Amino acid sequence: MRVLGIETSCDDTSVAIYDNKHGLIYDKTLNQDIVHSCFGGVVPELAARSHINQLIFLIQKSIKKLQYHVRYNKNKKIVDLIAYTAGPGLIGSLLVGATMGCTLSCSWNIPCIGVNHLEGHIFSVMLQKNKPTFPFLSLLVSGGNTQLIYVFEIGKYKILGETLDDAVGNVFDKVAQQLNLKYPGGPKLSQLAKFGKKSNYYFPRPMIKSLNFNFSFSGLRTYTENIIKTSQKTFQNQANIAKAFEDAAIETLVLKCKYALKKTGLNTLVVCGGVSSNLVLRYQLKKLMSSLYGNIFFAKKKFCTDNAAMIAYTGYLKSKKYHSFVSNSIFVNPKWTISQI
Known part of the structure; x- marks a missing residue:
């Protein structure tokens, strides 16, 4: 066919x-x-x-x-x-x-x-030889969506958690805009964050102590934008802010995945959507699944x-x-x- x-x-x-x-x-x-x-x-x-x-x-x-x-x-x-x-x-x-x-x-x-x-x-992860088997947990992260989905089989899904406001990809773009990075800003923000150093900046990890698997990134976005407005506009300082923001957003995603995997008993994680091409996110999630002795699957970057x-x-x-x-x-x-x- x-x-x-x-x-x-x-x-x-x-x-x-x-x-x-x-x-x-x-x-x-x-x-x-x-x-x-x-x-x-x-x-x-x-x-x-x-x-x-x-x-x-x-x-x-x-x-x-x-x-x-x-x-x-x-x-x-x-x-x-x-x-x-x-x-x-x-x-x-x-x-x-x-x-x-x-x-x-x-x-x-x-x-x-x-x-x-x-x-x-x-199912973009299925466009490769190594495919996950059902059931599995899917983290869908893009400009319009941030969801944790229990995938039972083709056509049968349950949303375990989702964003209550801004999707993580949208927040990346909005923060990038405040840093005067051209659209689409998310990937450019990640490039800038590579030059960042650990500094006094520590941004909040929203809703990581909540009992559900929902996300909220509007507060993190506002906090970051306020820091940008009141801080020095040097390249290094903006790189430090980009790194602190990226670390906060990604740690939130990783922790939520960890809680969901333990709660559901699943040992396979599928990560998809535009933000799944982020190298830091991939590294941290691989590290998580290695510690849990689980399997992780990413789509090829061109299919993210x-x-x-x-x-x-x-x-x-x-x-x-x-x-x-x-x-x-x-x-x-x-x-x-x-x-x-």
């Missing part, structure tokens, strides 16, 4: 083709950093408009690549299924991908299915951020298990939680 995946949940336009026998045949993502950098964040209307041109270009490229790949195949259908991101995300961006997916579905007379973006992130490869693969898994398709019917839900699947 070959699946065409379309991802347009926010400001990354991505198209991929997954073949269950040959793996990924095509995988390409175009970002819109130039479009949004001058605004310091994503402008929804501009994102949706940019998706239209970029998506048409990528789909044309993917079909040409696929036609070359299967030119000797007697099967006339070069694509068997279309999987598109149906939510959560920006409504305008989601509609572009969903409309394109359903239009192609009708034109090619093949089924299509709407995929939950968060579910896609969880929004991508169509995870959507195509998840669409394949869902169709294989449930045989559920949404044919020629546009479905989007900008607030589609993983517990509603």
